Amino acid sequence: MSIHATMHIVSPSRRDAYFDWLQMLTGLGLVIFMALHTALNLSIIFGAKSLDIVAGALEVLHLDTLAHVFVPILFLVHFVLAARKIPFRVDGQLAIWRDARLLNHRDTWLWIVQTISGMVILILGAIHMWTTITAGAVQAASSVARVQSSGWTMFYLLLIPLVQGHVFIGLYRIGVKWGVITDKMRPKVVKILVITFAGVLILALLALARYATLTI
Ligand code: HEM
Ligand code: HEM
Incomplete structure (x- = not known):
């Protein structure tokens, strides 16, 4: 191998640290998107008209097109980076399971x-992104019709707790991993995260209840 070629090889540990950064950044990007997405969905609580105003404003600003392009990319990159850590072989899975039960450590279970x-x-x-992106402009009437058609209420009833749980566990993990949450602060931060998670979960479920029951 020439000297020139070897100079371009990054050591595995440096590359891993770089991927860890990217994983956190893609996770944070998705958290910011989800926070906005959940907040905007809340407008349905005030009726169809308020959702249409919000969706119309996003369209004027071209934020919907931006989301259609960048959110699937972030989603895919985050998955690929996170997959480095997932044991796909049974022996690896059994080892993690054994460790979690043996140590009974909160952070292992959270992982x-x-x-x-x-x-x-x-x-x-x-599935959700494919459905909403191919449907075109967001409108209360079409979203309400979709949520009320077969299986979609159940679909969102499953997705809401999973994604909001993943967001808050993710924030906790970032805080611990990068030293923002110190041992001393940990119980207090956990309490704040749990309370905020419960509040966001209730609001998102309330929005779903409106989608599921509105008549337009
Ligand atoms: C809207 C969707 C998503 C959001 C908001 C999100 C958010 C986050 C955040 C903030 C973290 C912490 C980052 C870190 O530890 O560096 C994280 C970690 C993780 N995410 Fe996601 N994520 C999403 C989708 C996904 C998907 C589709 C997968 C697919 C497998 C995934 C798998 C993981 C895994 C395995 C970890 C832990 C990685 C580790 O131990 O370092 N996430 N996610
Ligand atoms: C460009 C990407 C996205 C678009 C255009 C979009 C659009 C929408 C729309 C229009 C609704 C209302 C219900 C419906 O019409 O079926 C909705 C609801 C919802 N979306 Fe998305 N979405 C996107 C990405 C995501 C991602 C990445 C997630 C998480 C994995 C997600 C999770 C949810 C959830 C959980 C709801 C139920 C409403 C609630 O939280 O109260 N969305 N989305």
Whole structure:
């Protein structure tokens, strides 16, 4: 191998640190998107007209097109980076399961929940994005009709807790991994995250209840 070629090889540990950064950044990008997405969906609570105003504003600003392009890319890159850590072979899975039971350590259990929820979100999120992106402009009438058609209420009833849980566990993991949450702060931060998670979950379910019961 020439000297020139070897100079371009990045050591595995540096490459891994770089991928960890990217994984956190893609996770954070998706968290910011989900926060906006959940907030905008809440407009349905105030009726069809308010959702149409919000959706119309997004369209004027071309934010919908931006989301249609960048969110699927973020989603895919985040999955590929996170997949480095997922044991796909049975012996690896059994080892993690054994460790989790042996250590009974909260963070190990949270990691298992994060991985399983991520894989279900991968499937449901891809179906959801395909459906909403190909349907074109967001309108209350079409969203209400979709949620009220076969199976979609159940679909969202499953996706809401999974994705909101993944968001809050993800934020906790980032805080611990990058040293933002110190041991001393941990109980207080956990309490704040759990309370915020419960509030967001209730609001998102309320929005779903409106989609499922509105008559237009
Ligand atoms: C809207 C969708 C998603 C959001 C908001 C999101 C958010 C996050 C965040 C903030 C983290 C913490 C980042 C870190 O530890 O560096 C994370 C970790 C993780 N995510 Fe996601 N994610 C989403 C979709 C997915 C999908 C589709 C998968 C597919 C398998 C996935 C699998 C994982 C895994 C396995 C981890 C833990 C990685 C580790 O141990 O370092 N996520 N996610
Ligand atoms: C460009 C991407 C996206 C678009 C255009 C979009 C659009 C929509 C629309 C229009 C609805 C209303 C219900 C319906 O029409 O069926 C909705 C609801 C919902 N979406 Fe998305 N979405 C996107 C990405 C995502 C992602 C990545 C996730 C998480 C994996 C997600 C999770 C949800 C959930 C859980 C609901 C139920 C409403 C609630 O939270 O209360 N969406 N989305």
